[in-house]
Amino acid sequence: MTDQRTKDKLNELQCRLVAHRMISAYMLSAISTLAQDPQQFLDSMRSHLTETVEQLPVSLQWREHFTDEVLATIRQAETWTGKD
Known part of the structure; x- marks a missing residue:
């Protein structure tokens, strides 16, 4: 990939991540x-997901990103009221 193609792909992936979040x-x-x-x-969900991060088969750095x-x-999610 060229540098521009790499940047474009990273931008696309970042947009997808934001949309998913x-x-x-x-x-x-x-x-x-x-x-x-x-x-x-x-x-409870926050606690469960952050406690199970140690079980992920990835490097420590990626576990931190996951958390x-x-x-x-x-x-x-806490900021949305359902009235929007």
Whole structure:
């Protein structure tokens, strides 16, 4: 790949990641409204996903990226009210 093609592909992948995070956060927010305590539901999901990161068969660096992505997605889910 040329440098420009590499940059274009990275931009495409970044856009896909942002879209995936937004959709995931929106779905988590919607699902959490069905729970008796929406915040407890999101806290439980955050806890479970960050605790299981050590089981991923990837390097430590990628585990940190995974954790960061999980936390950012759940933070985004917490900001949506369902009225948007």
